[in-house]
Amino acid sequence: MLEPCNFPAMCPKCKDVRYQSRYTCRSLVIRLTDGRVIEAHCVICNTSWPISPQERTDLITRVQWSATGCADSSALLAAWDAERVQLPTV
Numbered sequence: 001m002l003e004p005c006n007f008p009a010m011c012p013k014c015k016d017v018r019y020q021s022r023y024t025c026r027s028l029v030i031r032l033t034d035g036r037v038i039e040a041h042c043v044i045c046n047t048s049w050p051i052s053p054q055e056r057t058d059l060i061t062r063v064q065w066s067a068t069g070c071a072d073s074s075a076l077l078a079a080w081d082a083e084r085v086q087l088p089t090v
């Protein structure tokens with residue numbers, strides 16, 4: 001099952017935090033490890049923006065936590081290992 005992986009991102013226009021649900025844990029892992037752009041969206045301003053490097057760092061921790069609740073968490077963790085991603089120690 002592909003559950004969306006919700007994460008907060010601050011809208012650069014209204015400076016309000018919007019929870020993002022467009023990505024699954026798996027697609028977030030792929031984007032984080034490949035260094036691909038992760039876009040956030042604000043429904044109020046109807047605008048999209050790439051999240052900041054700081055937000056990416058926060059997101060790695062968050063996805064790691066969320067992955068434990070994912071149906072394919074073992075595959076996710078194997079993906080982390082394969083990519084040798086530096087995970088922050090919590």
Ligand SMILES: [Zn+2]
Nearest residue numbers: 011014042045
């Ligand atoms: Zn906004």
